[in-house]
Amino acid sequence: MDPTIILAAGVSSGTVLLFAAVGEILAERAGVLNLGVEGMMLIGAVAAFGTAVATGNPWLGLVVGTLAGGLLALLHAVITISFQAEQVVSGLALTFLGTGLARVAGEDLSKAGAIALLPTATIPGLSAIPVLGPILFTGQSILVYVGFAVVPVTWWWIARTRPGLHLRAIGESPTAADTLGVAVYRLRYAYVVVGGLFAGLAGATITLAISPGWFGDLTTSGQGWIAVALVIFAQWSPIRAALGAYAFAAIRRMLLDIQGPEQLFGVRNPFYYDHTLTFFLEMLPYLLIIAVLVAVSGEAMRKRIGAPAALGVPYVRGERGQ
Amino acid sequence: MTAGVPAGSPARAGRSLPWTVRLERRLEVPRWLPFATTLGAVAVALLLSGLVLWVAGGDPIAIFGHILRSSFGSLGVLSDTLVKATPLILTGLACALAFRMRLWNIGAEGQFLMGAWGASAIVLFPVVPDGTPAIVTIPLMMAAGMAAGALYGAIPGVLRAVRGVNEIIVTLMLNYVAALWIAFWVFGPWSEGGFQLSRAFPPEAWLPRLSDAADVVPALSGLTVHLGLAFGLVAAVLVHFLLFRSRRGYEIRLIGDSPRAARYAGVNVARTTVIVFAMSGALAGLAGMSEVAGVVHRLQQAISPGYGFTAIIVAYIAKLHPYGVVVAAIAFGALILAGREIQPSGIPAMIQGIILFSLIASEALLRYRIRVVRRVA
Numbered sequence: 001m002d003p004t005i006i007l008a009a010g011v012s013s014g015t016v017l018l019f020a021a022v023g024e025i026l027a028e029r030a031g032v033l034n035l036g037v038e039g040m041m042l043i044g045a046v047a048a049f050g051t052a053v054a055t056g057n058p059w060l061g062l063v064v065g066t067l068a069g070g071l072l073a074l075l076h077a078v079i080t081i082s083f084q085a086e087q088v089v090s091g092l093a094l095t096f097l098g099t100g101l102a103r104v105a106g107e108d109l110s111k112a113g114a115i116a117l118l119p120t121a122t123i124p125g126l127s128a129i130p131v132l133g134p135i136l137f138t139g140q141s142i143l144v145y146v147g148f149a150v151v152p153v154t155w156w157w158i159a160r161t162r163p164g165l166h167l168r169a170i171g172e173s174p175t176a177a178d179t180l181g182v183a184v185y186r187l188r189y190a191y192v193v194v195g196g197l198f199a200g201l202a203g204a205t206i207t208l209a210i211s212p213g214w215f216g217d218l219t220t221s222g223q224g225w226i227a228v229a230l231v232i233f234a235q236w237s238p239i240r241a242a243l244g245a246y247a248f249a250a251i252r253r254m255l256l257d258i259q260g261p262e263q264l265f266g267v268r269n270p271f272y273y274d275h276t277l278t279f280f281l282e283m284l285p286y287l288l289i290i291a292v293l294v295a296v297s298g299e300a301m302r303k304r305i306g307a308p309a310a311l312g313v314p315y316v317r318g319e320r321g322q
Numbered sequence: 323m324t325a326g327v328p329a330g331s332p333a334r335a336g337r338s339l340p341w342t343v344r345l346e347r348r349l350e351v352p353r354w355l356p357f358a359t360t361l362g363a364v365a366v367a368l369l370l371s372g373l374v375l376w377v378a379g380g381d382p383i384a385i386f387g388h389i390l391r392s393s394f395g396s397l398g399v400l401s402d403t404l405v406k407a408t409p410l411i412l413t414g415l416a417c418a419l420a421f422r423m424r425l426w427n428i429g430a431e432g433q434f435l436m437g438a439w440g441a442s443a444i445v446l447f448p449v450v451p452d453g454t455p456a457i458v459t460i461p462l463m464m465a466a467g468m469a470a471g472a473l474y475g476a477i478p479g480v481l482r483a484v485r486g487v488n489e490i491i492v493t494l495m496l497n498y499v500a501a502l503w504i505a506f507w508v509f510g511p512w513s514e515g516g517f518q519l520s521r522a523f524p525p526e527a528w529l530p531r532l533s534d535a536a537d538v539v540p541a542l543s544g545l546t547v548h549l550g551l552a553f554g555l556v557a558a559v560l561v562h563f564l565l566f567r568s569r570r571g572y573e574i575r576l577i578g579d580s581p582r583a584a585r586y587a588g589v590n591v592a593r594t595t596v597i598v599f600a601m602s603g604a605l606a607g608l609a610g611m612s613e614v615a616g617v618v619h620r621l622q623q624a625i626s627p628g629y630g631f632t633a634i635i636v637a638y639i640a641k642l643h644p645y646g647v648v649v650a651a652i653a654f655g656a657l658i659l660a661g662r663e664i665q666p667s668g669i670p671a672m673i674q675g676i677i678l679f680s681l682i683a684s685e686a687l688l689r690y691r692i693r694v695v696r697r698v699a
Contacts, residue, residue: 035490039675079679083686088426088490090682092634097675103668104378222498229491276510279502286495290481293492297485 001257007135010250013210015147016041016202017245020227022154022238023198027073029158029236030191031171031310034076035091037199038224039098042217044069044203046102046109049214053112058208062118065207069200070193072098077192081185084314095224099217109214118142118209141209143201147242154238167191171308174315184315199224229289233296236308244292251288255281346691355688356641363684364639367677374672385664392663393656401532401545405617407648407655409434409626411554412609413633414640414647415561416475420602422565422642423578425595429478429493430606431630432500433471437607438614439504440470442520442621445527446512452524459526463611464553471607472600474500479599483592489599497630501623508622519622529616550612555648557605562644564601574598606630627658628671635678 020037027034034040048065052058072094079090123137123145136148158164166187169177174184206219213219226248234241258264259271259278271277372382393403413430420427441463444450449466450459477496481487505518512520529549536543565571577584577591584591609629618625632654639653640646654674661670 075679079683083683084689085682085685089634089638089678092428093675093678093682095675096631096635096671096678100668100670100672100675101374104374104672105668107668222494225491225494229488229495232488232491274510276506279506279509283499283502286498289495290487290492293487294481294485297481297487 001254001261004131004134006254006257007246007250008138008140009253010246010248011136012140012144012249013253014242014246014249015141015144016205016210016223017227017230017249018147018242019150019198019202019205020224021230021234021241021245022150023195023202024227024231025234025236025238025241026154026158026167026191026198027195028231028311029167029171029308030188031174031308031313031315032077032080032188032192032195033087033091033312034073034094034192034195035088035228036072036076036094036098036224037227038220038222039095039102040069040072040196040199041098041203041206041220041224041227042102043072043098043105044200045207045219046106046203046214047200048204049112049115049207049212050105050109052115052208053109056116058116058118061208062201062204065204066197066200069203070197073193073196073199074189076196077189080314081188081192084316087312087314103216106214106216110216112214115208115212117212121145141205143205143209151238151242158238168308170315171310174310178315178317184317188315199227202227226285226289229293232307233289233292235296248285248288252285255284341694341696343692343694346693348689348691351688359684359687360639360641360681363680364677366684367673367680370676370680371669371673374676375669385669388664389657389660392660398544399659401547403652403656403659404547404551405655406659407652408548408550408554408616409609409613409629410633410636410651410654410658411551411648412557412612413606413629414636414651415554415557415644416602416605416609417633417637418640418642418644418647419561419565419574419605420598421578421637423574423594423598424581425479425482425598425602426490427475427478427493427599427602428490428634429475429496429630430602430609430633431626431628432493432497433475433603433606434610434613434626434630435497435500435504436474436603437467437471437610438621438625439500439507439610440607441467441611441614442507442512442523443470445523446520446621452526454526456526456528456530460529460615463527463615464608467607467611468604469607471610472604475603475606476596476600479596482599483595504621504625505623512621520620522620523615527615528619529612531616546617548612548616550609550616553608553612554651557608558644558648561605565644570594570597606633627662632658632674635674638678639681 020041024034024037044065047068048061050061051064052061055061076090076094079085080087118141120139120141122139127133127137129137158167166177166182169180169182170184170187178184202223203220207214230241230244230248233244258269258281261269262272263269271281368386372386375382375385392399394400413434416430416433417427444459444463444466450462474496478487478489478492481492482489508518508520514521531548532542532545565574573584573589573594576587577589577594581591610625613625614621636647636650636654639650657670657673664670
């Protein structure tokens with residue numbers, strides 16, 4: 001139970017949640033709810049791993065996995081933006097389809113041996129910073145550093161740029177945005193696909209860096225859904241999403257480590273002696289998500305901030321709407 | 323972009339063609355159209371699935387033939403199909419009821435598991451000793467299963483009604499919690515000899531099967547259909563009555579169509595949210611009870627191949643209509659039954675996803691009329 005190891009592991013595996021959550025934030029800011037994150041992550045994970053196994057090149061795998069997630073998101077975009085279908089149902093369909101396709105495509109991959117992984121790196125200088133150095137900058141996968149960069153860039157894009165203003169406009173009031181000449185349909189397409197690219201990247205991050213290999217649905221084991229919950233917790237802010245992702249992953253790792261020692265804080269560790277009790281430990285992350293949502297919902301009500309106003313509402317030009 | 327021509331106007335597309343395709347919003351939907359588009363969507367989905375299978379190197383005709391033969395080919399397999407359809411009818415009704423109010427209960431899987439747990443508790447705690455006649459045991463198990471499912475379903479209902487918490491996430495997270503809860507009981511207190519399953523229920527806790535009457539009617543021997551199917555059919559009638567013949571059902575549909583109008587009309591949306599979630603959970607819980615008492619006869623981890631998730635598609639394909647749920651559940655029961663033998667194992671899930679996609683895409687056809695219009699020069 002070394003806090004440095006737990007936090008470093010949190011940053012490492014939290015990067016998966018970070019990518020998925022940031023992608024979903026971009027899509028939802030544009031007004032399109034995409035509940036297919038789990039499906040897109042699985043497709044990204046299997047495409048990345050399959051490509052890496054076939055070619056021996058993890059970088060190619062990263063590209064293919066990312067694109068695969070974007071491709072699946074394009075389907076969601078067509079159905080929800082052009083056909084104006086119910087976004088919740090389309091997202092669920094995307095998860096079914098992605099899970100099924102990934103299982104079909106990954107049929108032979110669970111037997112694949114070790115592959116070349118994406119490199120890890122220790123940043124000279126920064127890794128020497130006390131406390132933070134060993135957690136953030138020592139021996140982390142290259143993708144963890146990509147995650148560090150993605151967060152401020154998306155924040156800046158959403159909050160400080162003109163295209164970001166358009167993004168917020170089409171999610172809050174597409175009619176007004178359209179009147180001002182913002183290409184609502186085209187931008188919504190773009191952000192849904194970008195969201196899918198991020199989800200694909202998140203999946204690829206699992207299979208090529210964080211916990212390599214293909215284990216069917218268990219590869220993601222519900223992280224896509226956790227990312228969707230994180231977006232609500234983060235109130236559609238990439239920075240809060242990143243903190244939430246790291247914290248959540250660290251807590252998950254800590255719960256795993258609790259089962260190890262015979263003594264816990266000087267007393268007999270019940271989880272070491274009775275293994276069936278660990279099922280309750282495993283419930284905690286899911287209960288934590290619910291608890292956090294309950295807390296945040298109250299906060300959102302007080303501050304009167306929350307979801308983009310047009311989230312989940314298809315935009316139809318010329319009809320009364322938001 | 324040419325000045326003066328608004329983006330998206332017909333004039334921009336296909337300059338050289340003498341006609342153009344236009345989408346016009348329908349003011350009225352003909353009665354036959356929803357059925358036609360649903361059938362058409364399923365047909366298109368099967369074609370697409372076949373295409374994917376063919377690309378993946380399989381023989382689609384052989385696979386579909388296999389699915390049909392091994393689910394409807396004989397009285398015996400038809401009975402097995404109905405056994406798989408039984409939990410889908412009940413969980414499908416659970417989803418249809420909640421979705422009608424636009425409450426996204428994605429938690430039928432967890433409520434199913436809790437229902438199975440509640441029903442098992444009657445026998446395994448035990449609440450009633452072994453040898454208690456079935457006429458007492460079975461109704462108690464039904465009540466416990468429905469109560470467990472209803473309470474578990476009420477959690478997201480209350481959170482949504484009181485705090486406005488997103489019910490999709492809560493129900494999904496509770497699915498994981500329910501699976502771990504079952505795991506705890508079958509690994510721990512109820513484990514039989516260290517195995518990951520409980521002891522078998524006494525025969526008094528088994529739902530009667532058609533084959534039980536084989537002494538009298540020999541033709542019934544080997545037929546696995548159990549009383550749970552009757553639960554499903556009765557529940558479909560009750561949900562239909564509730565939705566379309568009762569005041570509460572009118573309120574549910576009103577909230578689903580227009581929450582604001584419902585509020586103006588004085589409907590207590592929060593209370594209805596909790597009630598509908600609890601009823602939805604009770605239906606899913608009954609499905610869990612029917613599965614442990616009718617099929618598995620013990621509690622173990624793998625009692626559901628994702629019934630609660632397939633139920634979402636079942637409800638949707640039925641256009642949230644209770645009787646449609648029965649029909650759709652039988653079709654998906656067949657897919658699950660045949661799907662167990664199909665390799666790779668992801669094919670049924672993939673087909674389910676494709677069907678759901680083509681269904682929602684087909685709804686655009688309901689809302690819009692596609693017209694080919696001659697271009698005016």
